[in-house]
Amino acid sequence: MSEVLTPVNPVEPFLRAERMPHIWCPGCGIGTTVNSFARALIESKVDLDRVAIVSGIGCTGRVAGYLKLDSFHTTHGRAIPFATGLKLANPALQVVVYSGDGDLFAIGGNHLIHAARRNIDLKVICVNNLIYAMTGGQTAPTTPGAAITTTAPYGVYEPAFNLPALAEAAGASYVARWTTFHVRQMARSMQEVFAKKGFCFIEVLSPCPTLYQRRNKMGDGLDAMKFYKEHSRTRNGAPTGEVGLTRDGEIVVGKFVDRDRPEFRDLMRDRFTHQLGDRYVDDAEMAEHPHCGGEDGA
Amino acid sequence: MQRGSVSILVERCKGCGFCVEFCPTKVLALSSAFNSKGYHPPHMVKPEKCSGCDLCGMYCPDFAIYGWKVTASGS
Numbered sequence: 001m002s003e004v005l006t007p008v009n010p011v012e013p014f015l016r017a018e019r020m021p022h023i024w025c026p027g028c029g030i031g032t033t034v035n036s037f038a039r040a041l042i043e044s045k046v047d048l049d050r051v052a053i054v055s056g057i058g059c060t061g062r063v064a065g066y067l068k069l070d071s072f073h074t075t076h077g078r079a080i081p082f083a084t085g086l087k088l089a090n091p092a093l094q095v096v097v098y099s100g101d102g103d104l105f106a107i108g109g110n111h112l113i114h115a116a117r118r119n120i121d122l123k124v125i126c127v128n129n130l131i132y133a134m135t136g137g138q139t140a141p142t143t144p145g146a147a148i149t150t151t152a153p154y155g156v157y158e159p160a161f162n163l164p165a166l167a168e169a170a171g172a173s174y175v176a177r178w179t180t181f182h183v184r185q186m187a188r189s190m191q192e193v194f195a196k197k198g199f200c201f202i203e204v205l206s207p208c209p210t211l212y213q214r215r216n217k218m219g220d221g222l223d224a225m226k227f228y229k230e231h232s233r234t235r236n237g238a239p240t241g242e243v244g245l246t247r248d249g250e251i252v253v254g255k256f257v258d259r260d261r262p263e264f265r266d267l268m269r270d271r272f273t274h275q276l277g278d279r280y281v282d283d284a285e286m287a288e289h290p291h292c293g294g295e296d297g298a
Numbered sequence: 299m300q301r302g303s304v305s306i307l308v309e310r311c312k313g314c315g316f317c318v319e320f321c322p323t324k325v326l327a328l329s330s331a332f333n334s335k336g337y338h339p340p341h342m343v344k345p346e347k348c349s350g351c352d353l354c355g356m357y358c359p360d361f362a363i364y365g366w367k368v369t370a371s372g373s
Contacts, residue, residue: 011355021309022360026314027314027359030359035356035359035361180357183353225319
Protein backbone atom coordinates (compact mmCIF):
# COMPACT_ATOMS: atom_id res chain seq x y z
CA MET A 1 0.00 0.00 0.00
CA SER A 2 1.10 3.48 -0.77
CA GLU A 3 -0.18 6.73 0.49
CA VAL A 4 -0.02 10.22 -0.90
CA LEU A 5 1.82 12.75 1.22
CA THR A 6 1.10 15.94 -0.69
CA PRO A 7 -2.03 15.33 -2.72
CA VAL A 8 -2.47 18.96 -3.74
CA ASN A 9 -0.34 21.19 -5.88
CA PRO A 10 1.72 23.37 -3.50
CA VAL A 11 0.84 26.47 -5.53
CA GLU A 12 -2.91 25.75 -5.55
CA PRO A 13 -3.75 27.35 -2.17
CA PHE A 14 -2.25 30.60 -3.48
CA LEU A 15 -4.35 30.74 -6.64
CA ARG A 16 -7.83 32.07 -7.29
CA ALA A 17 -9.06 28.84 -8.87
CA GLU A 18 -12.13 30.46 -10.39
CA ARG A 19 -9.82 32.60 -12.56
CA MET A 20 -7.90 29.65 -13.98
CA PRO A 21 -6.86 28.99 -16.67
CA HIS A 22 -4.92 32.22 -16.86
CA ILE A 23 -4.47 34.33 -19.98
CA TRP A 24 -0.71 33.84 -20.34
CA CYS A 25 0.42 32.29 -23.63
CA PRO A 26 1.64 28.71 -23.93
CA GLY A 27 5.36 28.83 -23.12
CA CYS A 28 5.19 32.13 -21.23
CA GLY A 29 7.32 32.06 -18.09
CA ILE A 30 5.24 34.23 -15.77
CA GLY A 31 3.41 31.23 -14.33
CA THR A 32 6.77 29.64 -13.55
CA THR A 33 7.78 32.69 -11.51
CA VAL A 34 4.50 32.38 -9.61
CA ASN A 35 5.43 28.77 -8.75
CA SER A 36 8.72 29.92 -7.28
CA PHE A 37 6.99 32.73 -5.43
CA ALA A 38 4.51 30.28 -3.89
CA ARG A 39 7.39 28.06 -2.73
CA ALA A 40 9.12 31.11 -1.26
CA LEU A 41 5.95 32.03 0.66
CA ILE A 42 5.72 28.48 2.03
CA GLU A 43 9.40 28.21 2.95
CA SER A 44 9.73 31.65 4.50
CA LYS A 45 6.67 30.97 6.69
CA VAL A 46 5.52 34.57 6.39
CA ASP A 47 2.09 35.37 7.79
CA LEU A 48 -0.06 35.34 4.65
CA ASP A 49 -2.47 37.79 6.22
CA ARG A 50 0.38 40.27 6.26
CA VAL A 51 1.48 39.91 2.65
CA ALA A 52 0.22 42.29 0.00
CA ILE A 53 0.89 41.88 -3.72
CA VAL A 54 0.87 45.02 -5.83
CA SER A 55 0.98 44.86 -9.61
CA GLY A 56 0.81 47.43 -12.34
CA ILE A 57 -0.42 46.87 -15.87
CA GLY A 58 0.85 44.34 -18.35
CA CYS A 59 1.13 40.59 -18.69
CA THR A 60 2.90 40.34 -15.33
CA GLY A 61 0.40 42.78 -13.89
CA ARG A 62 -2.12 39.96 -14.01
CA VAL A 63 -0.30 38.21 -11.17
CA ALA A 64 -2.13 40.30 -8.58
CA GLY A 65 -5.43 39.09 -9.99
CA TYR A 66 -4.48 35.45 -9.89
CA LEU A 67 -2.93 35.22 -6.42
CA LYS A 68 -5.28 34.53 -3.51
CA LEU A 69 -3.57 36.99 -1.21
CA ASP A 70 -4.37 40.59 -0.47
CA SER A 71 -3.59 41.96 -3.88
CA PHE A 72 -3.83 45.25 -5.62
CA HIS A 73 -3.96 45.76 -9.39
CA THR A 74 -3.00 49.38 -9.86
CA THR A 75 -2.73 51.88 -12.68
CA HIS A 76 0.01 51.61 -15.26
CA GLY A 77 3.48 52.17 -13.85
CA ARG A 78 2.20 53.14 -10.42
CA ALA A 79 2.63 49.86 -8.59
CA ILE A 80 5.47 51.29 -6.50
CA PRO A 81 3.65 54.48 -5.41
CA PHE A 82 0.65 52.38 -4.33
CA ALA A 83 2.96 49.95 -2.57
CA THR A 84 4.81 52.80 -0.86
CA GLY A 85 1.52 54.07 0.51
CA LEU A 86 0.57 50.60 1.71
CA LYS A 87 3.88 50.12 3.45
CA LEU A 88 3.85 53.51 5.14
CA ALA A 89 0.25 53.18 6.29
CA ASN A 90 0.73 49.64 7.58
CA PRO A 91 4.42 49.00 8.28
CA ALA A 92 3.72 45.44 9.48
CA LEU A 93 2.84 44.37 5.92
CA GLN A 94 5.27 42.58 3.65
CA VAL A 95 4.60 44.50 0.47
CA VAL A 96 5.60 42.73 -2.75
CA VAL A 97 5.56 44.57 -6.06
CA TYR A 98 5.14 42.01 -8.80
CA SER A 99 5.24 43.59 -12.21
CA GLY A 100 6.87 43.63 -15.59
CA ASP A 101 9.82 45.47 -17.07
CA GLY A 102 7.67 47.88 -19.04
CA ASP A 103 5.58 48.80 -16.05
CA LEU A 104 8.49 49.15 -13.61
CA PHE A 105 11.20 50.63 -15.83
CA ALA A 106 9.42 52.49 -18.61
CA ILE A 107 6.30 54.30 -17.41
CA GLY A 108 7.17 53.57 -13.77
CA GLY A 109 10.91 54.09 -13.99
CA ASN A 110 10.93 57.27 -11.99
CA HIS A 111 9.02 55.68 -9.13
CA LEU A 112 11.39 52.74 -9.03
CA ILE A 113 14.57 54.78 -8.76
CA HIS A 114 13.12 56.96 -6.03
CA ALA A 115 11.83 54.01 -4.02
CA ALA A 116 15.32 52.50 -4.29
CA ARG A 117 16.91 55.82 -3.31
CA ARG A 118 14.74 56.01 -0.20
CA ASN A 119 15.40 52.32 0.44
CA ILE A 120 11.82 51.79 1.42
CA ASP A 121 11.07 48.23 2.51
CA LEU A 122 9.50 46.85 -0.69
CA LYS A 123 10.20 43.53 -2.41
CA VAL A 124 10.16 44.18 -6.13
CA ILE A 125 9.92 41.21 -8.47
CA CYS A 126 10.36 42.29 -12.07
CA VAL A 127 9.51 39.74 -14.73
CA ASN A 128 11.54 40.87 -17.73
CA ASN A 129 10.32 39.57 -21.08
CA LEU A 130 12.34 42.17 -23.00
CA ILE A 131 9.34 43.71 -24.76
CA TYR A 132 5.92 45.35 -24.29
CA ALA A 133 3.98 42.14 -24.68
CA MET A 134 0.37 42.90 -23.78
CA THR A 135 0.20 45.90 -26.09
CA GLY A 136 1.51 44.08 -29.13
CA GLY A 137 5.30 43.80 -29.05
CA GLN A 138 6.63 47.36 -29.13
CA THR A 139 10.23 48.24 -28.25
CA ALA A 140 10.75 48.50 -24.50
CA PRO A 141 13.66 50.11 -22.64
CA THR A 142 14.87 46.58 -21.97
CA THR A 143 14.75 45.30 -25.56
CA PRO A 144 18.32 44.34 -26.47
CA GLY A 145 20.06 45.71 -29.55
CA ALA A 146 19.23 44.33 -33.03
CA ALA A 147 16.02 42.64 -31.87
CA ILE A 148 13.05 43.05 -34.21
CA THR A 149 9.88 44.52 -32.68
CA THR A 150 6.68 45.95 -34.12
CA THR A 151 8.04 49.47 -33.68
CA ALA A 152 11.57 48.56 -34.82
CA PRO A 153 11.17 46.45 -37.97
CA TYR A 154 14.83 46.96 -38.89
CA GLY A 155 16.06 46.13 -35.42
CA VAL A 156 16.40 48.07 -32.21
CA TYR A 157 19.33 50.49 -32.24
CA GLU A 158 18.87 52.21 -28.90
CA PRO A 159 20.84 50.93 -25.91
CA ALA A 160 18.83 48.96 -23.36
CA PHE A 161 18.67 49.41 -19.62
CA ASN A 162 20.79 47.13 -17.46
CA LEU A 163 18.23 46.62 -14.70
CA PRO A 164 20.49 45.32 -11.88
CA ALA A 165 22.95 48.17 -12.44
CA LEU A 166 20.13 50.71 -12.42
CA ALA A 167 18.65 49.29 -9.22
CA GLU A 168 22.02 49.20 -7.47
CA ALA A 169 22.99 52.68 -8.55
CA ALA A 170 19.66 54.02 -7.30
CA GLY A 171 20.30 52.46 -3.89
CA ALA A 172 18.64 49.04 -3.65
CA SER A 173 19.69 46.86 -0.71
CA TYR A 174 19.32 43.58 -2.53
CA VAL A 175 19.69 42.93 -6.26
CA ALA A 176 19.48 39.55 -7.96
CA ARG A 177 18.76 38.23 -11.41
CA TRP A 178 17.54 34.79 -12.40
CA THR A 179 15.79 33.31 -15.40
CA THR A 180 12.68 31.14 -15.43
CA PHE A 181 15.04 28.20 -15.90
CA HIS A 182 16.49 28.81 -12.39
CA VAL A 183 13.33 27.97 -10.46
CA ARG A 184 14.97 26.87 -7.22
CA GLN A 185 17.47 29.73 -7.10
CA MET A 186 14.63 32.15 -7.85
CA ALA A 187 12.55 30.70 -5.02
CA ARG A 188 15.53 31.04 -2.65
CA SER A 189 16.06 34.68 -3.61
CA MET A 190 12.37 35.43 -3.13
CA GLN A 191 12.59 33.75 0.26
CA GLU A 192 15.68 35.78 1.20
CA VAL A 193 14.05 39.11 0.46
CA PHE A 194 11.28 38.41 2.97
CA ALA A 195 13.97 38.43 5.66
CA LYS A 196 15.74 41.45 4.23
CA LYS A 197 14.85 44.96 5.24
CA GLY A 198 15.00 47.63 2.59
CA PHE A 199 14.42 47.90 -1.12
CA CYS A 200 14.91 44.48 -2.71
CA PHE A 201 14.95 43.91 -6.44
CA ILE A 202 14.79 40.58 -8.25
CA GLU A 203 14.83 40.52 -12.04
CA VAL A 204 13.52 37.33 -13.63
CA LEU A 205 14.16 36.85 -17.32
CA SER A 206 11.14 35.18 -18.89
CA PRO A 207 10.28 33.91 -22.37
CA CYS A 208 7.80 35.79 -24.54
CA PRO A 209 7.15 33.28 -27.31
CA THR A 210 4.30 35.16 -28.94
CA LEU A 211 5.78 38.60 -29.41
CA TYR A 212 9.51 38.64 -28.78
CA GLN A 213 10.68 35.25 -29.93
CA ARG A 214 8.33 34.71 -32.87
CA ARG A 215 9.27 38.02 -34.44
CA ASN A 216 12.96 37.29 -33.87
CA LYS A 217 12.77 33.68 -35.06
CA MET A 218 13.93 32.48 -31.68
CA GLY A 219 11.49 29.59 -31.38
CA ASP A 220 8.96 28.98 -28.65
CA GLY A 221 9.02 29.12 -24.87
CA LEU A 222 10.86 25.85 -24.57
CA ASP A 223 13.60 27.07 -26.91
CA ALA A 224 13.99 30.14 -24.71
CA MET A 225 14.31 27.91 -21.65
CA LYS A 226 16.99 25.84 -23.36
CA PHE A 227 18.74 29.06 -24.35
CA TYR A 228 18.71 30.19 -20.71
CA LYS A 229 20.07 26.82 -19.63
CA GLU A 230 22.95 26.94 -22.11
CA HIS A 231 23.81 30.63 -22.02
CA SER A 232 23.43 31.61 -18.40
CA ARG A 233 26.32 31.73 -15.98
CA THR A 234 25.96 32.16 -12.24
CA ARG A 235 28.24 34.87 -10.87
CA ASN A 236 27.13 35.81 -7.38
CA GLY A 237 28.47 39.20 -6.41
CA ALA A 238 29.34 40.12 -9.99
CA PRO A 239 29.71 43.89 -10.56
CA THR A 240 26.31 44.91 -11.91
CA GLY A 241 27.96 47.08 -14.54
CA GLU A 242 29.06 43.90 -16.29
CA VAL A 243 25.74 42.08 -16.39
CA GLY A 244 23.97 43.88 -19.23
CA LEU A 245 21.90 41.69 -21.53
CA THR A 246 22.44 41.23 -25.24
CA ARG A 247 20.22 39.52 -27.76
CA ASP A 248 22.23 36.31 -28.10
CA GLY A 249 25.03 36.61 -25.57
CA GLU A 250 25.73 35.25 -22.14
CA ILE A 251 23.19 35.86 -19.38
CA VAL A 252 24.87 36.55 -16.05
CA VAL A 253 22.63 35.46 -13.19
CA GLY A 254 23.06 35.44 -9.44
CA LYS A 255 22.75 37.58 -6.38
CA PHE A 256 24.69 40.72 -7.17
CA VAL A 257 24.06 43.02 -4.22
CA ASP A 258 23.18 42.28 -0.61
CA ARG A 259 24.00 45.26 1.59
CA ASP A 260 22.54 47.13 4.52
CA ARG A 261 21.44 50.70 4.15
CA PRO A 262 19.20 52.64 6.54
CA GLU A 263 15.57 52.04 5.68
CA PHE A 264 13.19 54.90 4.91
CA ARG A 265 10.95 54.56 7.99
CA ASP A 266 13.93 54.23 10.32
CA LEU A 267 15.41 57.40 8.88
CA MET A 268 12.08 59.17 9.23
CA ARG A 269 11.66 58.07 12.84
CA ASP A 270 15.23 58.99 13.76
CA ARG A 271 14.88 62.41 12.21
CA PHE A 272 11.55 63.21 13.81
CA THR A 273 12.58 61.84 17.18
CA HIS A 274 15.75 63.91 17.01
CA GLN A 275 13.80 67.03 16.16
CA LEU A 276 10.57 66.57 18.11
CA GLY A 277 11.51 64.27 20.99
CA ASP A 278 8.52 62.93 22.92
CA ARG A 279 6.07 64.84 20.77
CA TYR A 280 6.67 62.36 17.95
CA VAL A 281 4.56 59.17 18.03
CA ASP A 282 5.74 56.44 15.71
CA ASP A 283 3.06 55.54 13.20
CA ALA A 284 3.79 51.82 13.69
CA GLU A 285 2.17 52.16 17.11
CA MET A 286 -0.76 53.95 15.58
CA ALA A 287 -1.12 51.22 12.97
CA GLU A 288 -1.59 48.71 15.78
CA HIS A 289 -4.59 50.74 16.97
CA PRO A 290 -6.43 51.76 13.84
CA HIS A 291 -8.53 54.78 14.60
CA CYS A 292 -10.82 54.71 11.60
CA GLY A 293 -11.90 51.10 11.38
CA GLY A 294 -15.39 51.39 12.92
CA GLU A 295 -18.72 51.69 11.18
CA ASP A 296 -18.76 55.37 11.94
CA GLY A 297 -15.23 55.71 10.60
CA ALA A 298 -16.36 57.39 7.42
CA MET B 299 9.36 0.44 -5.76
CA GLN B 300 7.96 3.64 -7.17
CA ARG B 301 9.20 6.61 -5.13
CA GLY B 302 6.96 9.28 -6.51
CA SER B 303 4.29 10.19 -8.97
CA VAL B 304 2.77 13.19 -10.68
CA SER B 305 -0.75 14.50 -10.96
CA ILE B 306 -1.74 16.20 -14.18
CA LEU B 307 -4.69 18.54 -14.67
CA VAL B 308 -5.03 17.98 -18.41
CA GLU B 309 -7.54 20.76 -18.97
CA ARG B 310 -5.14 23.41 -17.64
CA CYS B 311 -2.20 22.25 -19.76
CA LYS B 312 -1.09 24.38 -22.71
CA GLY B 313 1.44 21.87 -24.01
CA CYS B 314 4.58 24.02 -23.56
CA GLY B 315 6.71 20.95 -22.81
CA PHE B 316 8.69 22.48 -19.90
CA CYS B 317 7.92 19.49 -17.65
CA VAL B 318 8.95 16.97 -20.30
CA GLU B 319 12.22 18.78 -21.05
CA PHE B 320 13.35 19.42 -17.48
CA CYS B 321 12.26 16.23 -15.72
CA PRO B 322 15.56 14.99 -14.23
CA THR B 323 14.68 11.34 -14.82
CA LYS B 324 12.79 11.82 -18.11
CA VAL B 325 9.55 10.36 -16.78
CA LEU B 326 7.22 12.40 -18.97
CA ALA B 327 6.35 12.75 -22.64
CA LEU B 328 3.68 14.78 -24.43
CA SER B 329 0.83 12.43 -25.25
CA SER B 330 -0.87 12.21 -28.62
CA ALA B 331 -4.24 12.85 -26.95
CA PHE B 332 -5.79 16.31 -26.97
CA ASN B 333 -7.44 18.24 -24.18
CA SER B 334 -10.55 20.25 -24.92
CA LYS B 335 -8.49 23.27 -26.02
CA GLY B 336 -6.48 21.19 -28.49
CA TYR B 337 -3.20 20.97 -26.58
CA HIS B 338 -1.28 17.77 -25.97
CA PRO B 339 -0.89 17.30 -22.20
CA PRO B 340 1.99 15.22 -20.84
CA HIS B 341 1.67 11.70 -19.52
CA MET B 342 4.02 9.41 -17.63
CA VAL B 343 5.99 7.05 -19.84
CA LYS B 344 8.40 5.78 -17.17
CA PRO B 345 6.43 6.03 -13.92
CA GLU B 346 8.85 3.76 -12.10
CA LYS B 347 11.59 6.39 -12.50
CA CYS B 348 9.66 9.24 -10.90
CA SER B 349 11.25 10.46 -7.68
CA GLY B 350 8.43 12.85 -6.83
CA CYS B 351 10.83 15.81 -6.81
CA ASP B 352 8.11 18.20 -8.06
CA LEU B 353 10.51 19.99 -10.42
CA CYS B 354 7.80 19.62 -13.09
CA GLY B 355 5.46 21.43 -10.70
CA MET B 356 7.95 24.26 -10.26
CA TYR B 357 8.40 24.67 -14.01
CA CYS B 358 4.77 24.34 -15.10
CA PRO B 359 3.59 27.87 -16.02
CA ASP B 360 -0.03 26.70 -16.07
CA PHE B 361 -0.10 25.03 -12.62
CA ALA B 362 -1.22 21.87 -14.42
CA ILE B 363 1.22 19.29 -13.02
CA TYR B 364 2.84 18.54 -9.67
CA GLY B 365 4.86 15.74 -8.22
CA TRP B 366 4.55 14.05 -4.87
CA LYS B 367 6.48 11.43 -2.99
CA VAL B 368 5.10 7.96 -2.32
CA THR B 369 5.93 6.25 0.96
CA ALA B 370 5.13 2.68 1.92
CA SER B 371 2.65 2.77 4.78
CA GLY B 372 3.37 0.72 7.87
CA SER B 373 7.15 0.92 7.45
